[in-house]
Amino acid sequence: MLAAGAVAVAASAAGLALTRHPVTALSAAAVLPAPTGPIAAVPRPETARVPRPVALTIPAIGVQTALVDLGLTSTGALQVPPSTSVAGWYTGSPRPGAIGSAVIAGHIDSRVGPGVFFRLSRLRPGDRVYVRRADGTLAVFRVTSVRMYAKDEFPTRAVYGPAPDAELRLITCGGVFDSGLGSYLSNTVVYATEI
């Protein structure tokens, strides 16, 4: 009995020790090289027809992904990519590189691990974002600001409203995860301007 008790104490202490270790931070992003390709001139306002976007590269945070098309859900919210490992372009927004604010959204995580935009909030003003179009040309953007908003105070005007130059908005989740609602309570928005 003494032996059984001692074993139980030891096993429990070991169990406690094993389950109390802090969550280790995920390793730093692998920085990617900037993609190469013909960089299309900023379009004249009246000839704002540019090819559709097909891929996104953000070297500073190791993002390299194809782009899927996003529409609206039945409730009028922004559709999100079906996979957490790809980003999507909202087809109701201007094409990246055309006049106006193009909108690209991606998941911060899945139920088990990081998603394509896991490190989006680590972008800083001046970082470059590259969007490849169907004709192989690149639209290059410079990050101007990175913000976090509570979802019930989402800045609809700043993200979806008209802009007079070619801009980009990258959206993912952030802040506190509400397990009851099964969703994050905030959105991270990255603002970028074509260079």
Next chain:
Amino acid sequence: MKLPRFIRRAIALAVVPLLLFCVPAVASASVAGTSTGWVRLAHLSPNTPAVDVYLYSFGDTSAQLVLHHVGYGAVSPYEPLAAGEYTVAMRAAGAPAASTPVLSASLTVAPGHAYTVAGTGPESGLRLQVLDDQLTTPPGKALVRVIQASLRQHVVTVTYSGDAVLVSHLAFGSVSPYHAESAMTATVSVTGGSEHVTASVALGAGTVHTLVVLDGAKGLVVDNLLDAAGSGAVPVGGASTGFGGTAPHAPPSPLPWLLAIGAGALLAIAGGARLRGLPRPRS
């Protein structure tokens, strides 16, 4: 009933960090404060030769932007600028940068606002007009306005989709107010005197257009400028872009393990006690 002092202290110690944690969370949810505005430059004086257009930050003698050899009808893309005071100067094309400008005007760029600085009127009465360009459309609508820059026809009337009037009797050198219109592809008709010209204009929801009436080589010409564009259908609320797999979770409760340790210890003590209670084996 008064709580014992140590309990009150414990509550205070638990609550203060919570408050400290909550304050920055609230502050970070503020709206984006952009400090950028936009300016574009245009030459809309039919009988004025090409010019060089200079943009200076107010009080700065070196130009921030120079557009060379800007001819009649040319409109630059919008240039993003830090909010503040600026001066726009026009010189004859090729004139030295240090020469006295033909014309200059100052403008204040407010954050989030866009402006068109246009040389308008006849050469004899050339002036720089600063137009406040609108960037917000009513939900689901397009905005459209007209700049009358034709000297051939001093007065024009612009209609669309048959007989809907966009603006009537707009005089040379003037600008119509914005008109909000449902999304459509409109056939715009410009009539001045005996001249008439039509243009197809795609008025997408969330877009802002300026139609410039110009003198062409053979008659009136309409230039359709897309001033700004946003999302046609604006999504409701934020985006559901996460499932919580990397969200910080509270560490698991240590209680089950502590109970197991306690139970094990009790078992061990009980076992030890029983061992001591047994009669000693005889030697």
